[in-house]
Amino acid sequence: MNLRRTSNRASFEAQREAMVERQIRRRGIGDPIVLAAMAEVPRHLFVPPARRKFAYSDRALGLGPHSTISQPYIVARMTAALDLAGLRETSAAGGEVRVLEIGTGSGYQSAVLAACGCRVFSIEREAGISNQAAANLEEAGYAASVELRIGDGSLGWPEESPFDAILVTAGAQELPPALLAQLAATGVLVAPLGPPSAQVIRRGQFEKGELLWQNLEEVRFVPLRSGGGFGDSSER
Numbered sequence: 001m002n003l004r005r006t007s008n009r010a011s012f013e014a015q016r017e018a019m020v021e022r023q024i025r026r027r028g029i030g031d032p033i034v035l036a037a038m039a040e041v042p043r044h045l046f047v048p049p050a051r052r053k054f055a056y057s058d059r060a061l062g063l064g065p066h067s068t069i070s071q072p073y074i075v076a077r078m079t080a081a082l083d084l085a086g087l088r089e090t091s092a093a094g095g096e097v098r099v100l101e102i103g104t105g106s107g108y109q110s111a112v113l114a115a116c117g118c119r120v121f122s123i124e125r126e127a128g129i130s131n132q133a134a135a136n137l138e139e140a141g142y143a144a145s146v147e148l149r150i151g152d153g154s155l156g157w158p159e160e161s162p163f164d165a166i167l168v169t170a171g172a173q174e175l176p177p178a179l180l181a182q183l184a185a186t187g188v189l190v191a192p193l194g195p196p197s198a199q200v201i202r203r204g205q206f207e208k209g210e211l212l213w214q215n216l217e218e219v220r221f222v223p224l225r226s227g228g229g230f231g232d233s234s235e236r
């Protein structure tokens, strides 16, 4: 490896440390599992090369016409909302937490979940985006913990259900009903829901068989799009 590449990597590491401190810890996220994962995952490998210098900036970045890599703080906030330490206690698979993600995008959120020790199943509707995510996950070293599927995430992944957690990373008016049926009785669901002008990250968890909702934070995600041709990355 030449000197330039080595110093680039060191600079990305320094930027990542600053990101965790300023954008995440100082904004109140203290979950050690999440902080360690955000400090570990090389976010720049999930950002298109032309935008890599902004990889650790406090913002979302575009990947394509309908896809973004979410702002680091939002990734941390949603991951922390899953309460992974709690889910490890209740998981049926002996401490392994199985997470369904809707909207693979860059694969970054999947990598953060993998770095938290989760087994990840992630669905993306656009083939080109999903294939790039597969390459990103491979390069960053998380491919073994993540399974990707191309299709309509609002239908979930019934063959692999139930999931300890379901994380939706595209905005919908309401939660697609199929997803709820695939959540374990002790599971947690986190999704940006509501009209585009008033979207809120909501956290749902069953209590005595009833789903209780909590509002976490206002956000603006790219829309969850259902219907139409799936797997076509050239669609409008």
Ligand code: SAH
Binding pocket: 066, 067, 068, 069, 070, 102, 103, 104, 105, 106, 107, 108, 109, 110, 123, 124, 125, 126, 129, 151, 152, 153, 154, 169, 170, 222, 223, 224, 225, 226
């Ligand atoms: N979690 C991603 C960000 C996702 S952006 C990351 O960490 O980078 C939202 C993604 O959801 C987009 O890539 C979009 O193509 C995808 N998407 C939209 N509707 C979908 C659907 N019905 N099923 C699966 N993916 C969908």
